[in-house]
Amino acid sequence: MTDRRKTRNLRSQIKRRRRVGSPMKAYDALPAELRHWLSSACLPWSPKSALRIWNKAGGTHNPSAACAHLNAIEQSMLRRDAGVWDTGG
Structure with a gap:
């Protein structure tokens, strides 16, 4: 049996990024x-990227619009990456 840990998630087209600082402190500082x-x-x-999008979408003044914008971005990323995981069967 092959070691699946070596090959899992390596086919994804989504970029990997290394975290700087404490992710839990950054998460706790986010708006509710x-x-x-x-x-x-x-x-x-990451808390940093989510907060950046939140602020650009006006999350402080219109949280529902900011959440809708985050949903749209996430769905776009999922569609883009879906072809990688489609095994054709």
């Missing part, structure tokens, strides 16, 4: 609505 969205997200988001 954004933390709630992140808790149900399909993909693992």
Whole structure:
């Protein structure tokens, strides 16, 4: 049997990024609505990137619009990466 740990998630087209600092402190500092969205997200988001998108989408003034924008970005990323995992069967 092959060692699956060596090959899992290596076919993904999504870029890997190394974290700097404490991810839990960064997560705890996020607005409550954004933390709630992140808790149900399909993909693992860094607090920094989620907050950047949240702020650009006006999350402070319109949290529901910012969540909708985050959902759209996440769905786009999932569609882009779906071809990698499609085994054709």
